[in-house]
Amino acid sequence: MPTLPHAWFSARNALLALSLLAAAGCSQRPPASACGPVAYQLSDPAEPANRAVFAFNRSVDDYLLAPIARGYSALPDFTQQGVHNFVANFGEPKVFLNDLLQGNGERALTSLARFTFNTTLGVAGLVDVSGKMGLARHTSDFGQTFGVWNIADGPIVELPLLGTHNLRDATGRVLGIAVAPFGDNSDTVDTLGNAATAGGLVDGRADVLPLTDRLRTQPDYYQAVRDYTAQQRAERVAEGKADHPARCQGVPADA
Template sequence: MSPLSVSKVRFFKKILLTIGLSSLLVNTGWAEETSDPWEGFNRPVFVFNSVLDHYTLKPIAEGYQWVTPTFVQHGVTNMLNNLGEAKNFGNNVLQLKFNDAGVDLARFGFNSTFGLLGFFDVGSKMGLQRSDQDFGQTLGYWGVPTGPYVVLPFLGPSTVRDATGKVPDYFMSVDNYINDDGVQYAIWGVDIVDTRVQLLPLDKMIVGDPYIFIRNAYLENREYKIKGYVEDDF
């Protein structure tokens, strides 16, 4: 499994919330017109990614969902989220959100032990809410501009800032330091399929031009995550 596939996992996790938050805005015409200077490049790449997903990832996800019991699916999702707590912790520290970083650390400790390596999300039951952080948000927190919107092959929607942030995030991911290649590849593969399964019910929410819908949804969500968190801190 290549690093490109790992980064596509991050895209799916982000777009899951994105589509839900932005569908109303798009349908009612409230979403602002977005500057997209690289659209001539982005659209062909978007089509390539869509075809690849339609003929490979989506069928695999549908098969996984059909054969895997629901409670197992939830447990797998929890375990994968638990592995992501290191990235959340690192980015919260870099954003000077030390309370949130402490919650990340506590969640990892409780879920890894009492939650059986994260299969059960006992942290949330204890009131420790999960934080979804990445280095693109960290750069935005410190005032780095987004740059143009760009669709990356295999990786999906991004901006110049978010694409740059994928590199530090890669090195902050715990699963990249597992010495057993077979286990590491298995985690990456399951992560990709698991996150695609979560998106299956949302496919039908895309209306109009899919390219424009996903672009606006992605940018709306990124703006909310960065500006919303910054405003809460002051």
């Protein structure tokens, strides 16, 4: 397995990130406050096409993802917590990388410490020993990083199977999938990565079941999801600019 510094700062990943940033373009915007409600703007010029993709995504969710997530929610709490901890720990290197890219040194050190302790003492992350030590988990992603760098939101894009994003966050989501912090030359890492991806998909969907059940009661489910996502992402960018994890009312910390 490659060393962590080499994996996190590989030239290939750096070049990929810079290429996507160049394509996205920048826009100067005023600093946001750390907690909500944070103002946001919506641009949805491709709404008819987005609604068509949303309908496809909803069908997949209704008939596959949501039923699996509801079954998963019936498992014992310790099982769900173990899966959640493992998935979160496997994603910690990307959190660390984005903390550094955002210039958030304290948060980066927290991410590094969490990954080190949970991987070694927490049985590959199944147990969140870092949380018990007072090192609270936070999340960072490339979409948030681009926002901290004042890259404009861009229009709404509904990605097949990946959901609702603005263009900036869609670019960050694709980049997050492409970046391989642990390298790609180990069967063990590939197996763990596949397990983390599958576990994260089910665990993440189960986590937002109450939210989506509530949004489904709105007259326009597409609009409800789109507007909530825009607000939540604005809060996330504000959190990154404030250099600490915000706990804003109505916005899940891990959403």
